[in-house]
Amino acid sequence: MELLDGELELREIQKLEGHTDRVWSLAWNPTGTGVAGMLASCSGDKTVRIWQKGPSGSWDCSAVLEDTHTRTVRSCAWSPSGKLLATASFDGTTAIWERVGGEFECVATLEGHENEVKSVSWNASGSLLATCARDKTVWIWEAQPGNEFECVSVLQGHTQDVKMVQWHPFLDVLVSVGYDNSVKVWTEDGDDDWHCVQTLGEAGSGHTSTVWALSFNSAGDRMVTCSDDLTLKIWDTSQNPSETSGDGSGSWSHLCTLSGYHDRTIFSVHWSRDGLIASGAADDAIRLFTESKDRMVDQPSYKMLVKREKAHDMDVNSVQWNLKEPKLLASASDDGTIKIWELSEVSKLVEHMLLQEFAAGTGVDRHQTF
Amino acid sequence: MTLGMINAHPVVHAKKERVARSEDLHSDDALDALDVFDILPPVASSICFLLDLSTELLEFDSVRDIKDPEHPYSLEQLSVLSEESIAVDEKLGRIKITFTPTVKHCSMATVIGLCLRVKLIQSFPPHFKVDINVSPGSLADEEAVNKLLNDKERVCAALENPSLRQLVDECLYSNELYSL
Numbered sequence: 001m002e003l004l005d006g007e008l009e010l011r012e013i014q015k016l017e018g019h020t021d022r023v024w025s026l027a028w029n030p031t032g033t034g035v036a037g038m039l040a041s042c043s044g045d046k047t048v049r050i051w052q053k054g055p056s057g058s059w060d061c062s063a064v065l066e067d068t069h070t071r072t073v074r075s076c077a078w079s080p081s082g083k084l085l086a087t088a089s090f091d092g093t094t095a096i097w098e099r100v101g102g103e104f105e106c107v108a109t110l111e112g113h114e115n116e117v118k119s120v121s122w123n124a125s126g127s128l129l130a131t132c133a134r135d136k137t138v139w140i141w142e143a144q145p146g147n148e149f150e151c152v153s154v155l156q157g158h159t160q161d162v163k164m165v166q167w168h169p170f171l172d173v174l175v176s177v178g179y180d181n182s183v184k185v186w187t188e189d190g191d192d193d194w195h196c197v198q199t200l201g202e203a204g205s206g207h208t209s210t211v212w213a214l215s216f217n218s219a220g221d222r223m224v225t226c227s228d229d230l231t232l233k234i235w236d237t238s239q240n241p242s243e244t245s246g247d248g249s250g251s252w253s254h255l256c257t258l259s260g261y262h263d264r265t266i267f268s269v270h271w272s273r274d275g276l277i278a279s280g281a282a283d284d285a286i287r288l289f290t291e292s293k294d295r296m297v298d299q300p301s302y303k304m305l306v307k308r309e310k311a312h313d314m315d316v317n318s319v320q321w322n323l324k325e326p327k328l329l330a331s332a333s334d335d336g337t338i339k340i341w342e343l344s345e346v347s348k349l350v351e352h353m354l355l356q357e358f359a360a361g362t363g364v365d366r367h368q369t370f
Numbered sequence: 371m372t373l374g375m376i377n378a379h380p381v382v383h384a385k386k387e388r389v390a391r392s393e394d395l396h397s398d399d400a401l402d403a404l405d406v407f408d409i410l411p412p413v414a415s416s417i418c419f420l421l422d423l424s425t426e427l428l429e430f431d432s433v434r435d436i437k438d439p440e441h442p443y444s445l446e447q448l449s450v451l452s453e454e455s456i457a458v459d460e461k462l463g464r465i466k467i468t469f470t471p472t473v474k475h476c477s478m479a480t481v482i483g484l485c486l487r488v489k490l491i492q493s494f495p496p497h498f499k500v501d502i503n504v505s506p507g508s509l510a511d512e513e514a515v516n517k518l519l520n521d522k523e524r525v526c527a528a529l530e531n532p533s534l535r536q537l538v539d540e541c542l543y544s545n546e547l548y549s550l
Binding site for chain 2: 071074315
């Protein structure tokens, strides 16, 4: 039997149903409870659902956060402590929910954006929150005692709708991406003076259509962006932008572009702790990429490891690796469902099946090729 | 794989003089589906067309010529499609629509595109992917309009605007009332 040892696949563990409209975004609780934790999902049905693995081993909806947002909830993000969940909505507000036991209570509502808020992100220490909206701005909020949040800066610079914001994994550096095809890097010049230190890819290496999402690797020295231009771009983010001359030339650079793998808009991208990049696209598929250790090539290159077609019945809007179990992946779709996947090796699966056959005495010929 | 390309009969309307717009429309603002609604006269019946779609055929039907005495625009200034082409790939589940708005105003093209998208979502199974574009050369800002019409998030947000949603619904359903 010919088997590719170590060939990987995404095995569907469970399909989570409950939302009554498209699911836009997912977030794994960084601390969580139990082995694999807690997942938050947000939807066009105006609610946020919390999912947890029950004693039976299956994922169940443990809470529905409703009657707060009056329009689509587009994005959600847990604070680093795992105690707070921020939810961004098309109603122009960002709600902060506090987890008390199994219950969630809305403890703050951040207003200010002129229209739909698209994304929310906490910095590494949980002291800052960033939001972005169709009003082309990025807002930075400071978390204060008693669940108070104060807006400390409104960042102008994007010329169109801003789709996503994401903080660097350990530096207070913020990245925003959007409809104007740009990727902007923001740092603070001491005392709430935030400005754009770099716009990535302006010199021709940038995206040529809307940039939908970004993700840093765990070391923070690489970043991946995904776009409507059907490519993923990998960036070298090893230099601290706060330490550069600030003349606009910037310290981050383009490393490589993954093209030819997607034929429809890529909505989501997420880099796992193990170094795997997952992408979710409008062709209903999930793809996994990894750095190719090809010694023939000077430049780092990436290759596609897995392609899971028809992962959902409709567009995949979000893919998120579990932060504690790096082989667990969650995906969200326009079809209103969330799926939990496990990355597993095909050969091990088949070998296991064969061993079971032997034990049952069915006498499968191990050399049979199929 | 079925591919049908149909050009409907161009609907000929006598063109009247354009009324000068008082708003200064910057290219980004003009293309915003929500801003578009603020500009349009709030009478939904002034835009009226129906696309009757089967899986292969597009029948272009009834562009109504209803004058609205309260507003400076006559229907023909606001109407609509001169011709459109539709390509349906049932196997892959893809639809590609290209339309030519008779009025060169980009705001109108955005609303028409929005109506087209809603009609298609209602007419085809949910797994179908729809691409809507204005035909090349029909608008100065066609790239920008195409981008907006194919941005799922922008379309969703626009359709959550109750006034705009009502406008779209009335565009699509009002024809049924008149045909009774």
